[in-house]
Amino acid sequence: MLHQSVRFNQQHTDFYFDASFRQLKQMLKPANTFIITDTNIFPLHTTYFKGWKTIVIPAGEAHKNIATVQYIIEQLIQLQADRTATLVGVGGGVVTDITGFVAAIYMRGVAFGFVPTTLLAMVDASIGGKNGIDIGLYKNLMGTIRQPAFLLYDTHFLKTLPDAEWQNGFAEIIKHACIKNAAMFRNLEKLSPALLKKNKQKLNELIQKNVQLKMLVVKADEFEKGERKLLNLGHTLGHAIENQYSLSHGHAVAIGIHYAAILSQQILGFKQPERISALLTQYGLPTHFVFDTKKVMNMLQMDKKRQQEFVHYILIEKIGKGIILPIPLKDLEKIYKII
Ligand SMILES: NC(=O)c1ccc[n+]([C@@H]2O[C@H](COP(=O)([O-])OP(=O)(O)OC[C@H]3O[C@@H](n4cnc5c(N)ncnc54)[C@H](O)[C@@H]3O)[C@@H](O)[C@H]2O)c1
Numbered sequence: 001m002l003h004q005s006v007r008f009n010q011q012h013t014d015f016y017f018d019a020s021f022r023q024l025k026q027m028l029k030p031a032n033t034f035i036i037t038d039t040n041i042f043p044l045h046t047t048y049f050k051g052w053k054t055i056v057i058p059a060g061e062a063h064k065n066i067a068t069v070q071y072i073i074e075q076l077i078q079l080q081a082d083r084t085a086t087l088v089g090v091g092g093g094v095v096t097d098i099t100g101f102v103a104a105i106y107m108r109g110v111a112f113g114f115v116p117t118t119l120l121a122m123v124d125a126s127i128g129g130k131n132g133i134d135i136g137l138y139k140n141l142m143g144t145i146r147q148p149a150f151l152l153y154d155t156h157f158l159k160t161l162p163d164a165e166w167q168n169g170f171a172e173i174i175k176h177a178c179i180k181n182a183a184m185f186r187n188l189e190k191l192s193p194a195l196l197k198k199n200k201q202k203l204n205e206l207i208q209k210n211v212q213l214k215m216l217v218v219k220a221d222e223f224e225k226g227e228r229k230l231l232n233l234g235h236t237l238g239h240a241i242e243n244q245y246s247l248s249h250g251h252a253v254a255i256g257i258h259y260a261a262i263l264s265q266q267i268l269g270f271k272q273p274e275r276i277s278a279l280l281t282q283y284g285l286p287t288h289f290v291f292d293t294k295k296v297m298n299m300l301q302m303d304k305k306r307q308q309e310f311v312h313y314i315l316i317e318k319i320g321k322g323i324i325l326p327i328p329l330k331d332l333e334k335i336y337k338i339i
């Protein structure tokens with residue numbers, strides 16, 4: 001196990017990489033700890049939860065809502081959780097987002113930590129302190145920014161992770177490499193999903209590098225004023241087509257990254273869009289996608305990254321270096337049409 005402590009303004013977050021869930025017993029008292037997990041994870045890993053007070057919520061994005069928040073809070077009251085309680089979210093991004101949110105509001109705030117169990121939650125969702133829930137169709141509309149006390153990484157959980165969920169994680173990992181780390185990009189070109197699933201050490205190294213990369217970006221810009229926007233690479237177009245065409249998040253982001261690479265070629269003279277599409281393909285992700293430009297432009301009009309008539313688009317100057325560029329909506333429409 002590798003322990004790393006990262007300071008965040010007043011407090012710090014402890015990271016336990018290459019760790020085992022069982023080590024939680026050395027860190028926390030079961031009497032005062034409340035685990036939150038979901039209905040998919042609990043039956044697959046029951047032995048882990050023995051001896052812990054556990055609240056099991058229904059799995060899936062549809063349940064990242066106020067009804068589930070209310071359910072968790074009622075369970076906490078029943079289990080007599082007080083101000084000294086620690087909540088531990090053991091799950092994917094849905095569980096970690098909702099756990100962080102409940103911890104921020106229960107009795108005006110209690111301590112919390114995460115054990116992410118999807119690749120996406122490990123490298124992305126559980127890091128950075130953003131938490132929250134959806135209100136109807138509005139994703140993450142209600143939430144706070146608050147850093148967890150600890151993150152514990154146990155890749156054993158990934159043994160039961162479906163392939164589609166691995167792909168969601170790989171899309172974010174490739175995103176990280178494109179915007180910030182050319183060496184990681186080259187390393188990914190040498191690896192493959194099959195190899196990473198077999199090689200625990202390489203997988204742990206990759207996870208750790210991605211966590212550090214996201215932590216650095218978030219630390220430099222906790223409240224998303226500049227640098228943190230780079231993490232939106234592939235997400236501008238990605239979000240628009242994800243909902244319109246019911247794509248998985250990973251597929252939508254991969255297509256978004258591919259389009260950002262082509263835009264980068266046209267606007268900045270970026271030379272290697274093919275290298276990016278080849279890597280996406282290597283990790284089982286799609287690149288080309290035919291979409292209705294009008295519909296997508298309507299979605300972008302409402303995008304929260306838009307200021308006046310511009311979209312703050314994330315482009316790639318070269319592999320390992322993302323930049324933020326305001327692009328006029330009308331130019332974007334023209335470019336989308338000819339790609
Ligand atoms: N807070 C942030 O900064 C941030 C960043 C990115 C994403 N998110 C949020 O994260 C969520 C997406 O995260 P996600 O992809 O992990 O979704 P998720 O939590 O829905 O997990 C995906 C699926 O995998 C199942 N699962 C989880 N771990 C498993 C395991 N070990 N074995 C088998 N099945 C398992 C879950 O039950 C679920 O069905 C979204 O709600 C998104 O808004 C938040």
Ligand SMILES: [Zn+2]
Nearest residue numbers: 172235249253
């Ligand atoms: Zn994403």
